[in-house]
Amino acid sequence: MPRIVAIHEGVVPISSSMSNAFIDFSAMDCSIVAVESDVIRDGKPVVGYGFNSNGRYSAGEILRRRVIPRLMHAATEELLTTDGAFIDPAKAWILMTRNEKPGGHGERSVAVGVVDMALFDLNAKLAGLPLYRWLVQHYGLGEPDSEVFVYAAGGYYAPGKDLPQLQDEMRGFLAQGYDVVKMKIGGAPLADDIKRVEAVLEVLGGDGARLAVDANGRFDLATALEYGRALEPYGLFWYEEPGDPLDYALHATLSEQYSGPLATGENLFSLPDARNLIRYGGMRPDRDYLQFDPVLGYGLVEYFRIQEMLRAHGWSSRRCIPHGGHQFSLHIAAALRLGGNESYPGEFQPTGGFADDAVIEHSRLRLTESPGIGFEDKAELYRVFRDLH
Template sequence: MSVRIIDIREVTKPISSPIRNAYIDFSKMTSSLVAVVTDAFRDGKRVIGYGFNSNGRYGQGGLIRERFAPRILAADPASLLDDAGTNLDPNRVWAATMSNEKPGGHGERSVAVGTIDMAVWDAVSKIAGVPLFQLLAERHGVSANPRVFVYAAGGYYYPGKDLGALRAEMRSYLKRGYNVVKMKIGGASLEEDSARIEAVLQEIGPDAQLAVDANGRFDLDTAIAYAKMLRDYPLFWYEEAGDPLDYHLQATLAEYYPGAMATGENLFSHQDARNLIRYGAMRPDRDYLQFDCALSYGLVEYERTLEVLKTFGWSPSRCIPHGGHQMSLNIAAGLGLGGNESYPDLFQPYGGFPDGVKVIDGHITMPELPGIGFEGKADLYAQMSALAQP
């Protein structure tokens, strides 16, 4: 049985919200939803793979519809298959997607390709009849661990949001089973942010840990000033202090902040990941890397990134991806990542877990759903299945 991709569909959806971080507001944010339609059938249903891009980058409809999808559809169908000829080969589909592309130029292109790549992997694991995390573990010769650490990301700036509302938000995450929570900093003065941090730490007490995220807002002097303030608190990590490509800032900051730091969500290739490790003075014994496959050319490229990290002595367990989506959950369970971000109340229906999955002691257990598991999340699958209709 051979498999063909017979259509690739995209729709741009709003995920707007009045929230803001230190750099952007989300009032006009969008996301691309993609369906890769195949001629394969499983259990009497046509196999359709789905994907979308993570929050923080806008929908990529133009690039997907006008540039990348046509290349896949124009390729010789046999050239997209695995060696057995019975399933799609994500690496070969990726190669067709990126044909006639020059090196470099990461950014919006990487988001478009990553969205398609997610849908391809969803289709491949559905055709194989297994959850993606099991497929990945088998391909890499490792044991899958369906129990995945997750943390609750929130603490955004919001019109009229006072310390009481911030404390209530963080307490709600603990009630839902999380034991690590994250809040935004850098969108107010250092003094105001210090008060916000102290309020949250008082609220969560010894029951949880707090991470803080500056979303790349700071110059070097401000990043250092915050480091001197933050190092007095027992934080889980200090995230993305400066511009993601300012490796000198990151390296210098390590001289002032002995605790864990995290960055990488806005680096979109294995080459950029390699430069971060080479020049950013990231510490493999304590720091975390947040590369998000949905923004960085997909899982095909993420596997290359993991190989780069391996050559520098980094364990996959130091990777906790940005984005809060089920694709990264599957990668974490299948390839031994350290966990995944989660947005309990934001960016729905794209974030979160399949229905019925609960957070227990800061972890979730992956359900045995073929593919990425989107069909197990009713609100998300309603939008996906609508896109796939003839």
């Protein structure tokens, strides 16, 4: 019968000089937590770790004042699974969100997601299983995927970064084993962005199906349509987040005029927002992709609910490729048989990316058997976690 004895919280910088069409990352950071149990293995307590995905800042104030105290003040029996073997993430979720009004989810969804990750890491470690195997056993999900499709996200804007440097970056991704890459658009005039797209396509042998582009919500409707007309002939892997994530009418109109795949959802942080995208955003289940982030959006507990909603609306889990680019979403992709997972080779360190010895072949990554999420296989991140407690 495990008991939570402490939850340690901190902040780690993941800043860089690069930018997308909307923000720069000069001050980007993220929250990290360590959930310590009273279970002792090899003379040390079993600890679960968590952090928030890039693109949202640390949520320490919410963690310290609301989320963590609610868990720590709970009686042990309020948190346990029926068999008493694990901390029940769904029960913990109810406690963490107690006395929170619906709507306006803001950064509280991030704070809950950070602790949610740590609880799943803890449970899998208690079972001595990699998380994806614990998930399929605990929730009866069936056979997991043994390997996951991953694409390399990059192509950011940076001071002095020219077309040859952009091409060299993409060649580096290919050398690491990625077949599909993603680049940013919307931070330069359309004519310049098209030159950037064509420069990357040159590296990819002209195969547009290996290139995704991401506008990070920059465009109004007219600009989104203008870019769509310019991009459509290239047959891209996807055209991502053209407008504000809550502007469902923009997405619906664009989907009527742009025949290629669209992708969005990484900045929708709740089941109601995800449901509104499906109801009103014109997303097409035969070609489009959904990028809801299980960490930023109230954690895996909420992501399970989103998947249930998607099934009810005729969507396959294979059309889901989460934002985040880290080990937690990799395990989720394998367990829930999603369409793949994002990857940031070398960016957003120490949290971004996979195990230090991960090998990507033809944009496929095989999962390891390390217990939990496997943070212990990512040396710099594990050092940061260990410094917490």
